[in-house]
Amino acid sequence: MLESVLIANRGEIACRIIRTCRRLGIRSIAVYSDADAGALHVAMADARQRIGPAEAARSYLRPEAIIAAAQAHGAAAIHPGYGFLSERVELAELCAAHDIVWVGPSPRCIAAMGSKIESKILAQSAGVAGVPGYLGADQSEARLRAEAAEIGFPLLIKASAGGGGKGMRRVDAPVDFAAALTAARREAMAAFGDDRVLLERFIARPRHLEVQLAGDLHGNVVHLFERECSIQRNYQKLVEEAPAAHLPPAVRARLLEAAVRLGRAIGYESLGTVEFILEAGGEAPYFLEMNTRLQVEHPVTEAITGLDLVELQLRIAAGEALPFTQDEVRAQGAAIEVRLNAEDPGAGYRPQLGRVLNYTAPLGEGVRADSGVGAGSEVTPYYDSLLLKLIGSGADRAQAAQRLRAALDRLVLLGVGSNQAFLRDILRSRNFAEAVLTTGFLAETFPGGWQAAAPEPALLARAAAARVAALRGAVAGPWTALAGFRTLTQAGLPGRCRMSVLAESGEPVVVDVLAAGAGYAAEIDGRRFTVDLSAPQAIEGDHVWLFAAGRAWSFTVRPLLEAMAERAERAGAAGSDVTAPMPGLVTALHAAEGQVVRKGEVLAVMEAMKLVLSLPAPADGTVRAVPCRVGQTVAGGAVLVAVTPTEE
Numbered sequence: 001m002l003e004s005v006l007i008a009n010r011g012e013i014a015c016r017i018i019r020t021c022r023r024l025g026i027r028s029i030a031v032y033s034d035a036d037a038g039a040l041h042v043a044m045a046d047a048r049q050r051i052g053p054a055e056a057a058r059s060y061l062r063p064e065a066i067i068a069a070a071q072a073h074g075a076a077a078i079h080p081g082y083g084f085l086s087e088r089v090e091l092a093e094l095c096a097a098h099d100i101v102w103v104g105p106s107p108r109c110i111a112a113m114g115s116k117i118e119s120k121i122l123a124q125s126a127g128v129a130g131v132p133g134y135l136g137a138d139q140s141e142a143r144l145r146a147e148a149a150e151i152g153f154p155l156l157i158k159a160s161a162g163g164g165g166k167g168m169r170r171v172d173a174p175v176d177f178a179a180a181l182t183a184a185r186r187e188a189m190a191a192f193g194d195d196r197v198l199l200e201r202f203i204a205r206p207r208h209l210e211v212q213l214a215g216d217l218h219g220n221v222v223h224l225f226e227r228e229c230s231i232q233r234n235y236q237k238l239v240e241e242a243p244a245a246h247l248p249p250a251v252r253a254r255l256l257e258a259a260v261r262l263g264r265a266i267g268y269e270s271l272g273t274v275e276f277i278l279e280a281g282g283e284a285p286y287f288l289e290m291n292t293r294l295q296v297e298h299p300v301t302e303a304i305t306g307l308d309l310v311e312l313q314l315r316i317a318a319g320e321a322l323p324f325t326q327d328e329v330r331a332q333g334a335a336i337e338v339r340l341n342a343e344d345p346g347a348g349y350r351p352q353l354g355r356v357l358n359y360t361a362p363l364g365e366g367v368r369a370d371s372g373v374g375a376g377s378e379v380t381p382y383y384d385s386l387l388l389k390l391i392g393s394g395a396d397r398a399q400a401a402q403r404l405r406a407a408l409d410r411l412v413l414l415g416v417g418s419n420q421a422f423l424r425d426i427l428r429s430r431n432f433a434e435a436v437l438t439t440g441f442l443a444e445t446f447p448g449g450w451q452a453a454a455p456e457p458a459l460l461a462r463a464a465a466a467r468v469a470a471l472r473g474a475v476a477g478p479w480t481a482l483a484g485f486r487t488l489t490q491a492g493l494p495g496r497c498r499m500s501v502l503a504e505s506g507e508p509v510v511v512d513v514l515a516a517g518a519g520y521a522a523e524i525d526g527r528r529f530t531v532d533l534s535a536p537q538a539i540e541g542d543h544v545w546l547f548a549a550g551r552a553w554s555f556t557v558r559p560l561l562e563a564m565a566e567r568a569e570r571a572g573a574a575g576s577d578v579t580a581p582m583p584g585l586v587t588a589l590h591a592a593e594g595q596v597v598r599k600g601e602v603l604a605v606m607e608a609m610k611l612v613l614s615l616p617a618p619a620d621g622t623v624r625a626v627p628c629r630v631g632q633t634v635a636g637g638a639v640l641v642a643v644t645p646t647e648e
Contacts, residue, residue, distance in 0.1 A: 002026055002077045002101060002318050006049075006070045007041070008091070009081030010060065012372030012388055013294070014041035017079050020310040029073045031066065033059035035380045040372055047073050054382045054633070055585070060084045063091040070100055077101035077317060079310075083384065086293040087114060103317040105215075105270040105292045112266050113290040117160045117198050123287045126265035128258045131277060131286040133200035141181065147199055148177055154202040157181055159188035159195075165235030166191040170202060205280040205438045208232065208288075209244055211259035212301045212309075215268035216316045222326040223256045223263075224301050224309075230437040231426065233349060238419075238442075239426060240297035241336040242304050245397055245435035251278070255285045260326075262290065271298075271313050280438050296339065296389070299368060303335030303393040334400045335393035338408065338423045341385040342609070345422040346451045346505075351609035353379050353582055353636070357415030357538030357545060362407040366393045366400065369407075379416045381584040381608035381633075387418060397435070401427060409550030414538040417504075421452050421551040455503050455553055461522035461529035463544045464499040464511035467557035469520065470539045500563035502556040510560060576619040578641040580634045584608030589630055591641045595623040604628075604640040621645040 004027035007014045014030060018041065021028040030045035035054035042048050049069035052059030059065065061084060070078055078095055080086035080103070089110050095102040104110070113119045120130045133155070134147035148155055148171070157180055159167025167188030169180040181197070189195040212224040228244035229237045244252070259274035273295045276285040298309045316322070342352045356377040361369040371388035373379070379387070390411065392404025405427045413420065426432055431445045442450070502508045512523040520531040536547035544555045558566070578591075588605035597603060597617045606613045625642040628634055 002314055004029060004073070004075050005077045005079050005103065005314065006031065006066070006073065006075035007045070007079050007081060008060070008066045009079075009084055009086075010036055010039060010041055010372070010383065012370050012386060013081040013083075013296075015044055015372050016370050017081060017310050018044045020308055020314070024311060024314070026314070029069070029075050031060070031069050033382070035378070035382050038376070038378065040374050040377060049073060054380065056084065056382060060383075063088065063094050066091060067094050067098055067100070071098065075100065077103050077314075079103040079313070080293065082291075082293050082296060087291070089114070101317050103270075103313050105268060105272060109266055109268055109270075109272075110292045113272075113292050115160050115196075116158060116162075116289055117196065119289055120198070120287065122266065123262055126262050128262050128287045129284070130288070131200040131203065133198060135198050139196055141178065144181060144197070144199065145174075145177055149174065151199055151201050156200045156202050157184040158198050158200060159184065159192060160198055161192035161194035161196065162188060167195075167197070168235070203277060203279050203286075205440060206230075207244075207278045207280055207438055208237075208275070209247075209255060209278055209285060210273050210275040210295070211256055212295075212298070213259055213263045213268060213272045213274060214309075214312060214316070214322060215263055215270060215272070216322045217269050217319055218321045219267070220322045220325075221260055221263040221268055222322060222324070222329060223260050224305055224307065224329060225331045226252065226255055227295075227297055227300055228437055229297060230439050231432075231441045232439050233345075233442055237297065237339065238423070239336065239338050239432075240300055241334065241397070241400070242300040243331060243334065245437065248283070251283050251285065254283075258285065258287065262287070270316055271309055296386070297337050299370060299389065299391045300335040300337050300393075303368070303391060304331045304333055305329060306332075333393060333395050334397040335391055336397070336400045336404050337389050337391045338404065338427070339386055339419075340388045340390065340411070340413070340423070341419050342379045342387055342416050343385050343419055344417055344504075345419050346449075349419075349611075351381065351385055351582060351611055352417030353381055353608075354416045355379070355540070356413065357540060358412055358536055358547075359414070360410075360412040360536070361388075362390070362410035364403065364407060364410075366403040367391070367407040368393070369411075373413075381582060383609065385609045387413070387416070401432070412536045412547050412552075414536065414545035414547060414552050415540065417554060418552065422450055424550055425450065452504070454506060455555075457509075457524050457527065458529050459546060459548055459553055460501045460503070460509050460511055460555070461513075461524060462531050462533070462548075463546055463553075463555040463557050464501050464513050465520040465522050465531040466533055466537050466539060466544050466546070467499060467542070468497050468513045468515070469533060471559075498560040500558050500560045502563075504554050508563060576617070576621050576643045576645040577639045578603050578615050578617060578643065580606060580636055580638045580640055581613065581615070582608050582636045584613065584634065586628050586630055586632045586634060586640065587612075589626060589628070589641070591623045591626055593623055593625060597621060597623060597643060603643075606634075606640075615640065617641075617643055619643065619645045 006029040018028045028045045030048045051065040085091045089107045092107045154172045157169045169184045185195040208229045215221040227242045231239040273291045275288040278285045343349045368391040394400040500508045538545040584606040591603040604615045621643040
């Protein structure tokens, strides 16, 4: 067994790998950027090494920095996790050059599966069919247009070198092909440095299925059954489960056999996943791609097989043979995983940033939480939005779903917005209960788009009372002194304080908080509420976070006079400047001092949590200043382009 392993990653996957290393007696070494100096994975590891500034391109994506860290700590091996450098041939080759064990497949396998075009050609040669389309080397527009006409519409244009939906366009008619091709190529070049594309027939109601493979250095390749990953948003998975529901035995056998055949054809020698697409109700799975790394959703496979896939990776990398044959691998029960992301699904999955103020993972039979955060963790704009994963398992799908729903209801995560309420609604939907699973699940389940429920008045009352309770003991200025409130309550008389409570959406609500002694009540429009402040909550400045009804609620709560003064100040402002909606990196500026701009014209572009934010001018006007530069990291609310509005 390996003596020490450096984890070239961060967040929940780094923590998960460290847990297995600890169980096996392997010394774990964490790497971190400046933004992650206080991160959970750094605290958990046996040793740690700084590798650069906050930006991933200057830290986690630098192979030479990873190698230097491994050498500094005498690491026997490097585990890349997933994302970042996990499928970069360069790091695998550097490991070999420096006599460090690479916990993953050979550079040959990574390269073979790294291109969508080349991997599909290789799969075809192994007898594994892909979606009908064009994979040719001739990338001229004329040839691609001719092939598109042959395939028929609708079809998909896909970037050869990437995934995650980047460089992908659906084309419904020949007249739209040229513009879609140009856009796909531009996006592919920006994301992957490679503008080659392939064409595929569009499958209207696809299921996204994948097979977990395990291969060793002795020529053994087996499957560890399949997973269903059809519930997605923008080609990013949200819910995964094993086994796939409503999959006929003959189709399952065909799926598993195809994955193993491909693995053997390329001599695969680690953990990897072969992804397929299956038309709903169809019987022919089509090969999509192979991920030559551990998957985010690997815990559901662990739950049904009883295996530790990270341990299996480490043993394979150390030269051990698979400890079982195909016939000895058994699958029992079912498991479902949801991904808790720092994002707002009701606002276009906008990233949510901040500090985790209160965190309690749910415990219970058949429940697992793989987390990369704890109380005090900072959620920054530099990395992926994944915070943690919850997994429910049981004797069958219904029990696994019930346990997962209950766990999601008990999860306390306050201080940073997340998709917790969205996931609760997914798991409670009829389509999920009946396993009507295609990649169109979200559009079919929430045809008008998903929106969070508005808070009940009792929650507004509780938020106001929580803020007053915090202010009573604070050293306060003239707006928050609550002098009369304090004097009356200390005399044993009813005190009253008027607060403005603003939920994440909607208009401010005036709440009268009343107190006698240590207790609180509140009134909204003459309706009185008894307030219980014993449930989980967190307060940071004017922001109050409450846990109720199985989810987190966020409010801005201020004394009424203070809130009125601020609104008056805002009303007097021009409101024409382009500001950063959140912390992030300025990647483009399309404005110069003196430039005349029109409302809606994009003046700046930012990146935060892998999202690209195009920021338009809010009004017609003239640019008076550009107080930022490309490549600068800015705070939320920072003025990027100052615009003097055109007078009416």
